[in-house]
Amino acid sequence: MDRLGIPDLQRLQLIHRSWIEEALKAEQSVRDERWSRRLAIGSQAFVARFQADLGIFAIHRTIEKHGNSRVLREDAADYAIKF
Structure with a gap:
C-alpha cells in the first residue's frame, strides 16, 4: 500500500469502493x-x-x-x- 500512497487497508477499501461506484455511474460496467x-x-x-x-x-x-x-x-x- 505504500507504493499506492495509501496508509492502510481500510483506506484502500474505501478508495476501491469509490472507483467501483464511479465506474457504475459512468456505465463502465459493460463487458x-x-x-x-x-x-x-x-x-x-x-x-x-x-x-x-x-x-x-x-x-x-x-x-x-x-x-x-x-x-x-x-x-x-x-x-x-x-x-
Missing part, C-alpha cells in the same frame, strides 16, 4: 472484450511469463499482437457447451 476474452494482456515479456506459468494449460495458446500490446487469448472452445 470489455479486451479483458474478458484474454488470459493475459501486456508486454511481450509479461505475456510470455504468464504463458510459461500456465504450463500445460497454455500448450495450444499463442501470443498475438493487439495494438501495442501482446495478448494470450482464451480459447472459446473451453467454454463451449457439450452435451
Whole structure:
C-alpha cells in the first residue's frame, strides 16, 4: 500500500469502493472484450511469463499482437457447451 500512497487497508477499501461506484455511474460496467476474452494482456515479456506459468494449460495458446500490446487469448472452445 505504500507504493499506492495509501496508509492502510481500510483506506484502500474505501478508495476501491469509490472507483467501483464511479465506474457504475459512468456505465463502465459493460463487458470489455479486451479483458474478458484474454488470459493475459501486456508486454511481450509479461505475456510470455504468464504463458510459461500456465504450463500445460497454455500448450495450444499463442501470443498475438493487439495494438501495442501482446495478448494470450482464451480459447472459446473451453467454454463451449457439450452435451
